[in-house]
Amino acid sequence: MPDTSQYKVGVVLSVETKAASGKKPLKICSVDVGSDAPITVVTSASNVRDGSRIVVAPVGSTITNDEGEEITLKKTSVGGVPSEGMFYDAWMLGWGSGSAGIAAQVPESFAPGSAPPTTKPGAPKKEEAAIPASEVKGLFEKKLTKEEKKKLAEEKRKARKAAKEAKKKEDEATAS
Numbered sequence: 001m002p003d004t005s006q007y008k009v010g011v012v013l014s015v016e017t018k019a020a021s022g023k024k025p026l027k028i029c030s031v032d033v034g035s036d037a038p039i040t041v042v043t044s045a046s047n048v049r050d051g052s053r054i055v056v057a058p059v060g061s062t063i064t065n066d067e068g069e070e071i072t073l074k075k076t077s078v079g080g081v082p083s084e085g086m087f088y089d090a091w092m093l094g095w096g097s098g099s100a101g102i103a104a105q106v107p108e109s110f111a112p113g114s115a116p117p118t119t120k121p122g123a124p125k126k127e128e129a130a131i132p133a134s135e136v137k138g139l140f141e142k143k144l145t146k147e148e149k150k151k152l153a154e155e156k157r158k159a160r161k162a163a164k165e166a167k168k169k170e171d172e173a174t175a176s
Contacts, residue, residue: 007088008033009110010041010056012048018079026079033058033085034113041085042078045103048087055093055104055116058085063092090120 010031018026024044032038033056041056048054057063061073063086075084087103093116107121144152 005115006061007055007057007093007116009106009112009114009116010039010054010085011112012050012052012054013038015048015050018081026081028081031056031085032112034111039084040082041087042081042083043087043103045087045089047102047105052103053106053108053110053112055088055106056085057088061085088116 010033013030013032016028018028024046027043027045027048029041029043029048030038031041031054039056039058057073059073059075062070063073064070073086075082077083089102090104093104104116104120106116110116
């Protein structure tokens with residue numbers, strides 16, 4: 001699990017879309033991360049909108065790339081626009097679920113500049129996630145042998161015949 005102590009919750013103040021040559025359009029976002037002035041983050045994440053609360057790795061944060069190497073984030077030009085951080089997705093945060101390339105969103109209870117949650121918000125706790133015991137018969141139970149099937153069918157026939165006779169006697173009793 002990555003060290004998320006340097007990451008912050010950010011609120012997207014504004015989004016400007018810029019066409020990228022042959023790729024997803026880039027979004028130039030002004031983000032409040034609890035500091036004096038908002039920072040600019042350039043992303044291609046499709047779920048970023050005005051007012052979104054998103055996990056941000058600001059400049060100076062340590063991130064882990066796809067090869068597992070730790071890199072210190074620097075101010076970089078993305079599509080000709082300077083970017084002062086990056087949005088993190090659920091997989092990068094170690095939350096275990098969520099789509100790659102979709103910015104990890106957090107509830108409004110997290111203030112701008114605060115530390116992001118260590119687990120995915122709204123995810124069930126480990127003890128809640130356990131499947132309750134039930135009396136459902138499994139799909140892969142032992143198959144009955146031919147003799148067992150015949151015996152079971154005979155028992156069903158006898159039970160139906162007995163029920164039919166009991167109903168017949170009951171009908172005769174009520175008729176007389």
